[in-house]
Amino acid sequence: MKTIEWLGDRIKLLDQTELPLREIYLETADYKEVVSAIKQLKVRGAPAIGIAAAYGIALGAISIKVTDRESFLNELQTVFSDFAGSRPTAVNLFYAIKRQKQAIADKANATDIKQAMVDTAALINREEEKAMSDLSKAGADLLKDGFKVLTHCNTGQLATGTSYGTALGVIKAAAEQGKNIMVYVDETRPLLQGARLTTWELLQLKIPFKLITDNMAGHFLSRGQIDCVIVGADRIASNGDTANKIGTYPVAVLAHENHVPFYVAAPVSTIDSSIGSGDEIPIEERDPEEIFQIRGVRIAPQNISALNPAFDVTPNKYISAIVTQNGIIKKPYKRNIKSIFQEGH
Amino acid sequence: MKTIEWLGDRIKLLDQTELPLREIYLETADYKEVVSAIKQLKVRGAPAIGIAAAYGIALGAISIKVTDRESFLNELQTVFSDFAGSRPTAVNLFYAIKRQKQAIADKANATDIKQAMVDTAALINREEEKAMSDLSKAGADLLKDGFKVLTHCNTGQLATGTSYGTALGVIKAAAEQGKNIMVYVDETRPLLQGARLTTWELLQLKIPFKLITDNMAGHFLSRGQIDCVIVGADRIASNGDTANKIGTYPVAVLAHENHVPFYVAAPVSTIDSSIGSGDEIPIEERDPEEIFQIRGVRIAPQNISALNPAFDVTPNKYISAIVTQNGIIKKPYKRNIKSIFQEGH
DSSP states (O other): OOSEEEOSSSEEEEOTTSTTTOOOEEEESOHHHHHHHHHTTSSOSHHHHHHHHHHHHHHHHHTOOOOSHHHHHHHHHHHHHHHHTTOSSOHHHHHHHHHHHHHHTTOOSHHHHHHHHHHHHHHHHHHHHHHHHHHHHHHHTTSOTTOEEEEOSOOSHHHHSSSSOSHHHHHHHHHHTTOOOEEEEEOOTTTTHIIIIIHHHHHHHTOOEEEEOGGGHHHHHHTTOOSEEEEOOSEEETTSOEEEETTHHHHHHHHHHTTOOEEEEOOGGGEETTOSSGGGSOOOBOOTHHHHEETTEEOSOSSOOBOOBSEEEEOGGGOSEEEETTEEEOSSHHHHHHHHHHTOO | OOSEEEOSSSEEEEOTTSTTTOOOEEEESOHHHHHHHHHTTSSOSHHHHHHHHHHHHHHHHHTOOOOSHHHHHHHHHHHHHHHHTTOSSOHHHHHHHHHHHHHHTTOOSHHHHHHHHHHHHHHHHHHHHHHHHHHHHHHHTTSOTTOEEEEOSOOSHHHHSSSSOSHHHHHHHHHHTTOOOEEEEEOOTTTTHIIIIIHHHHHHHTOOEEEEOGGGHHHHHHTTOOSEEEEOOSEEETTSOEEEETTHHHHHHHHHHTTOOEEEEOOGGGEETTOSSGGGSOOOBOOTHHHHEETTEEOSOSSOOBOOBSEEEEOGGGOSEEEETTEEEOSSHHHHHHHHHHTOO
């Protein structure tokens, strides 16, 4: 199973909205289909969005017919804008766009730029692969043999397009070390990434787990049944405040209240050093229909209103540590995140 | 619309599992169908369970053929046991059974006992009607004009079999006082009592609301968008610890963390003065299939395991006040709950 695969002139994506019931792949050379796939969450998870967008930009570049540099760059600008407008919260998307823009600078003509877009996408993919592998192994030390670990949303191969992942990568790496780990999987409403995707990945990894509804996490935390919580991130501010899937903040507060460690696992590319705190992170508001229906089945009356923020922000005080490929960051986050960047990224 | 109606020789129940899509009534003279309806949540909500069980016991008594007192009481014992085994958490069920047992004591023969069962059920129904109306009006003072109020699960007419309710009764009473109230409705997984039932009742009451998933409550609480939380209760210990629908405890902790008042509304019959704390409240564990499927649609892989506690316990320290028909109880709960009982119940 590969979440994202580059086939030379087109991209192949595993459609995550169809899982776990069907494994359907989307194969396309049309960058607009990649933009749609990101919007519709066919590909999702901050690192996977970054990789898919990088390859999508390459597809967009390849499809441009004009050859003079200025006209070419004009059309490429539209490709960049289409991806930038696909989803607002995950910083990896903007990181991929920035890297692609930087790759243009010293290229003389359209042909070279096209090649540079493909090469940069492949480079980002390789970098993320290594980052996830490194962070998973670094984080595995936090999970002791016999630990019961709660996680929210989906943060494994599917979410990252790599062979480990962030939070789920850490769990995988701990299991590979021979530790017995039991995972409590939050179903993660409204789109059920936990119930649909994390369960599916854990079955493949043969790691035991129990599925729960999001509102049960507090009960199990309060009864001492969970040893630690580990989640991914969509964007981390320079002070450690973390935007992640809606429902993460409640788990962090409940873990804190019950003296259970709460870890965030994310590659350094998820840290947005340009913003001072979580207040500056834009929160995507999605279609209320996602609340009213589950897989096409109506669960609420007609003609009512709903709110559907896709993310929430967990203030740094609730976070016990942030696991990155460059090591485990602890408090004070502002200072320690700064030094991670200074050490070179 | 009547949630529970006694028709002289049979009972009519609105099947809450079919709402909001269909309004289907169950009409039966067979007490075992009432036991099943309680188990299957066709009738649900602590006060409604109490009333339905009281009438169900009357149906069971009426159907007994033997007439000598001892044999009659023997068979009636089976009826009591069947109801006692239907759901373990709601204390109103056991309160109804206790009241019916007390009503037997001074009755000489089967005919008189049958009549006493019917009369006691009707009495409990009238008492609950008055209790809900009184507590709703008492609690309405807590909700100011313009308040945004978060609630969890369903606590109105459907849950109580009365014309007000507990938490939703308080909201209804505040709206009747002319206050503008906006309700944030937790959908309440796994069985979606918020999305299906509370929305349906609020539409009928013409009170504006927004539906959210349970894991969004923390986000809105942290952003100052909610003025208070009010929920019902399935059992309250003598120290104020409160068992209520799974997901209540997280909301209480999140409200506390964000300095938002958290109120419990319940009739005095929900207080179990025989137990010292929430640790003694049994928590019903329901069929994991409720997690895997939503209205018959599978949302998780096959052959996985899940946990499904139906309730959690909110420690008294997170509760700002308990609204009853005898007034609003504040801390210290142990002393103040005791005096509510001493004033006569």
